[in-house]
Amino acid sequence: MDALLLPVVDEDGAPFWQYAARGELRVQACAARECGRLRFPPRPCCPHCQSFESEWRPMSGRGRIWSYVRPHPPLLPAYAAQAPYNAVVVELADAPQIRLVGNVVSGPNAPLDSVDPGRLRIGAPVRAVFCPAGPGVTLVRWLLER
Amino acid sequence: MTAWEVAVTALKDATAIAGIGQTAFAKQLPESEKTLACRAIVAALDDAGIAASEVDAFASYTMEETDEVEVAKAVGAGDVTFFSKVGYGGGGSCATIAHLAAAVATGQASVGVAWRSRKRGSGPRPWKNTAVQLPTPAQWTRPYGLLRPADEIGMLARRYMHEYGATRDHLFNVALACRNRANQNPDAVMYERPLTRDMYMTSRWISEPLCLFDNCLETDGALACVVVSAERARDCRQKPVYIHSVAQGLPAQHHGMVNYWNDDPLSGPAWTAARQLWKQADFGPDDVDVAQIYDAFTPLIPLSLEGYGFCGRGEGAAFTEGGALESGGRLPINTGGGGLSEAYVHGFNLINEGVKQLRGVSTAQVPDAGTCLVTAGEGVPTSAVLLRG
Numbered sequence: 001m002d003a004l005l006l007p008v009v010d011e012d013g014a015p016f017w018q019y020a021a022r023g024e025l026r027v028q029a030c031a032a033r034e035c036g037r038l039r040f041p042p043r044p045c046c047p048h049c050q051s052f053e054s055e056w057r058p059m060s061g062r063g064r065i066w067s068y069v070r071p072h073p074p075l076l077p078a079y080a081a082q083a084p085y086n087a088v089v090v091e092l093a094d095a096p097q098i099r100l101v102g103n104v105v106s107g108p109n110a111p112l113d114s115v116d117p118g119r120l121r122i123g124a125p126v127r128a129v130f131c132p133a134g135p136g137v138t139l140v141r142w143l144l145e146r
Numbered sequence: 147m148t149a150w151e152v153a154v155t156a157l158k159d160a161t162a163i164a165g166i167g168q169t170a171f172a173k174q175l176p177e178s179e180k181t182l183a184c185r186a187i188v189a190a191l192d193d194a195g196i197a198a199s200e201v202d203a204f205a206s207y208t209m210e211e212t213d214e215v216e217v218a219k220a221v222g223a224g225d226v227t228f229f230s231k232v233g234y235g236g237g238g239s240c241a242t243i244a245h246l247a248a249a250v251a252t253g254q255a256s257v258g259v260a261w262r263s264r265k266r267g268s269g270p271r272p273w274k275n276t277a278v279q280l281p282t283p284a285q286w287t288r289p290y291g292l293l294r295p296a297d298e299i300g301m302l303a304r305r306y307m308h309e310y311g312a313t314r315d316h317l318f319n320v321a322l323a324c325r326n327r328a329n330q331n332p333d334a335v336m337y338e339r340p341l342t343r344d345m346y347m348t349s350r351w352i353s354e355p356l357c358l359f360d361n362c363l364e365t366d367g368a369l370a371c372v373v374v375s376a377e378r379a380r381d382c383r384q385k386p387v388y389i390h391s392v393a394q395g396l397p398a399q400h401h402g403m404v405n406y407w408n409d410d411p412l413s414g415p416a417w418t419a420a421r422q423l424w425k426q427a428d429f430g431p432d433d434v435d436v437a438q439i440y441d442a443f444t445p446l447i448p449l450s451l452e453g454y455g456f457c458g459r460g461e462g463a464a465f466t467e468g469g470a471l472e473s474g475g476r477l478p479i480n481t482g483g484g485g486l487s488e489a490y491v492h493g494f495n496l497i498n499e500g501v502k503q504l505r506g507v508s509t510a511q512v513p514d515a516g517t518c519l520v521t522a523g524e525g526v527p528t529s530a531v532l533l534r535g
Contacts, residue, residue, distance in 0.1 A: 004289060004291070005276060007284075013285050047399065066406070068301070069304060069356075070351065070353065071293065071297050071353045072352060072353065075291070075293060075294075076274065076276065079291045079293060082291075084351070084354070085291055087290050087291050087292045087301070097409060098407075099406045099407055100286070133289070139289055141290075
């Protein structure tokens with residue numbers, strides 16, 4: 001059976017995935033001393049001060065559901081096999097303007113439909129979980145906080 | 147008048163749509179996209195009464211598979227001195243008209259043809275292509291099963307419903323208005339297929355909160371129109387429909403259909419295009435008699451109603467109540483049936499329907515319609531035109 005899609009990583013995004021593979025959630029930030037603003041998705045240059053200096057800042061991994069959908073078929077086969085599942089946008093507790101797409105799951109190796117959809121709501125607190133997805137590839141998904 | 151003011155007003159009513167053409171619309175048409183493109187273009191030129199040899203400009207979408215070289219040599223265009231393609235899928239529809247208007251108004255060409263031909267009904271679904279996965283932003287979304295435009299827009303729709311109290315009934319109002327107009331339009335794919343609230347509420351999900359009827363059709367078909375100077379248009383076969391104002395819109399820090407990463411994801415490209423559109427126009431939203439609003443998904447209508455200034459922020463869903471979008475309502479929309487119920491040809495049918503309204507020949511004619519707003523895809527870098535009869 002076809003597998004779930006893996007990220008097709010570009011140069012700007014590569015550090016995010018390298019940190020994720022080490023179990024770290026980091027977001028790109030401007031490294032200019034007087035700016036330092038976070039930005040996502042990563043890009044070569046700070047849109048606020050135009051500095052090309054950047055760093056990857058550790059996040060706490062806590063967030064809240066900003067929105068979610070439940071896709072139903074027709075879907076790519078590997079996704080259809082787990083449908084309907086959830087896909088969420090999570091705003092980070094450390095920086096609410098930084099939002100990550102993911103899934104709410106019951107554990108790092110659980111399927112995309114492993115959480116009762118009745119438990120999903122906008123604003124629900126979540127925390128990051130690092131899910132092995134392929135050789136050297138780790139996806140950041142989310143666990144509901146109690 | 148300063149030189150700057152001259153430049154700003156140079157486009158206003160300087161050009162007109164003199165001809166429109168279209169093929170049949172269906173889930174499956176036997177002819178190729180190239181043949182369908184040529185049929186629509188030849189029909190539009192015939193409608194205008196302009197010889198193909200006079201065509202010297204072309205504009206289409208970057209997603210259009212038939213290029214200018216193929217089209218020009220097939221239909222018998224003359225020497226072509228302007229050609230452009232606009233990106234971002236259905237966001238480019240009205241920009242094809244805008245580019246031709248600018249080219250004709252500034253003397254770069256004299257007879258422009260815009261077109262779109264697509265076998266989306268019988269051809270592949272773009273999201274199924276896993277080989278061509280753009281690195282940004284797909285790496286942040288597709289692995290998590292956010293695969294289709296319906297999923298991406300569904301995410302914004304859920305947030306919109308949460309923030310503003312919009313309901314599925316509001317989305318149904320949009321679907322119903324489009325279907326009711328299609329039921330009056332013999333060319334519409336859904337001509338003989340009425341929609342009820344019960345059908346809508348019990349239909350299958352595509353991506354919750356969006357159901358089947360929140361999604362546009364999958365259609366084979368092609369359309370074209372001819373843009374010339376206003377002066378030339380007055381000598382053509384049909385009543386001229388003037389291009390009053392045009393705009394494209396790519397907002398600061400916008401991210402495309404997955405616009406989850408700026409400060410205000412619910413104020414999309416419509417807001418940017420609208421500011422430019424109204425700035426150049428002699429009239430405002432209250433003076434629009436009929437609107438053709440891009441409807442790949444029902445939630446794009448309330449978002450666009452807000453962006454183009456027909457109501458305030460967060461009021462787009464409530465605007466749809468009380469039959470406001472129906473014939474005789476506050477703002478009749480998508481009077482041919484739109485992408486939801488006439489045909490989904492990346493919004494080009496909305497342009498042609500706008501022209502029909504201002505000629506007075508729509509199958510759901512708004513009495514004495516003198517102004518029409520046509521918009522392109524919201525949620526992606528977009529475009530819009532104001533047409534005047």
